[in-house]
Amino acid sequence: MMIGASSFASPLPELEKEVDSIELYIPKLRLYNGGKLMKERVDELHDLLSTGRALTTMHAPYFGELPNYPKELIVDTSHMGSIQFRLMGESISLASEFGCSVLTVHPGKISGDREKSFSRMVENLKKLSFEAENHGIILGLENKEGTDPTNLCCTVDEHLRAIREVNSPSLKATFDIGHANLTCSGNMGKLRYFVRELNGNVAHVHVHDNNGVLAESYYGDMHGAPGEGNIDFSVLRELEFKGVFNLEVFSMDAVRAGKSLLSDLSKHPKPDKAVHPKQSPE
Template identity: 30%
Template structure:
């Protein structure tokens, strides 16, 4: 059975692509969303004047595509133990929130930050407290601007992420307890931690605002097409249909060819509406 959710693609691995060319290429895929990752050089708040924003909005409108903004990833750490870095990370994220507002996006995706791996785990509570402080500051503005912040679970990496499992995810969502803070569930990232994707989905479903789809073998954050790797994507989409979850499904792959391949897989399996 085809999912009721709308489908989209991310610019995440296209930092140096021409946005007009990317949007035009995506138009042929007949998707509902483009998620723009706000990192330099081509889609960064400080590099986008009102004229450029208006051009992007008009292009999206002509293609029938809605925008989502993914806040800056690189050099940002909302849980940083260094107050200067944490405050700069909040400011950068707020710049992205205003960019989302200007673009007409309703969702801003963020990462929760990390604790550097050479720190003792006894500092984890301080890092968590810093992330809570950052989220509280962000939500004050999100509430005013009516932008929903989607807190995403981390990929497993060198440093220790704040959100490694559904319990971590729910902790921050419930601590902030705001209708403008929701969950973005990345199934590829969850797979790297070896957690049950079904269990994660069932527990997080009431907080979901978006889902990220890509595949891997549980060892590296490959962002492979959906028909590669060991994640049962077909089973996952059947699960969200069973649970009546209807949120944007955003594909995160490294090439337009991989997007085309993944969309073809979904349509052949009748997992999304054509």
């Protein structure tokens, strides 16, 4: 297990002292002036990272609805035009330039007919996966929270369906345990089933906590430190995944709490599969 953290948790030099990997979060790195990628800012980030030891992954622009999300960087993978393809292409190129192993991308939003939105997303992801393959990058399609009814790829079935229909070696899953917990309404049996079904398709993991219920803010997606919500993180052992477990939290205290929990998990063996048979919970 390799423990990482998102770049918005703290200044990068401080993060590098705590974790082995940093997920470069494009919308919050100030690499853009409006919708224009600024080469001098990219060069500055390159210089900063060249002095450190942490490996990197990257998070592409997405459909951000909060007031502080840069409106020029909004990307809905179900509804993409030339600007959105340019933005995603720039993220793929940046991921390659920075030596990132995985670029996380969000699924699309439902607008009108669900199946039409899903089909458009699949076609767009095929194009992005082709470009990613040419750059030697894996795209990690993230599962989203089911508490927001406009999200695609909330359930494990639809998440896997998207990956299979794109049918590219350059598209795998970014498993977000916090989002899955919301989709599973905080039910650990359902969450364990989600994890087991996804096993073997994962390229990256996002780790954060919540209470598994719809709330007034962020559809319940609070991105708390592990231990602040109801998630039993031992389900992560079911993934049999040896890559980056990225703490998608907002402070160094939360990073340290998550690092402690993940380190403890890695010291204990995976439970016998016979104890929890792989079946869909009621």
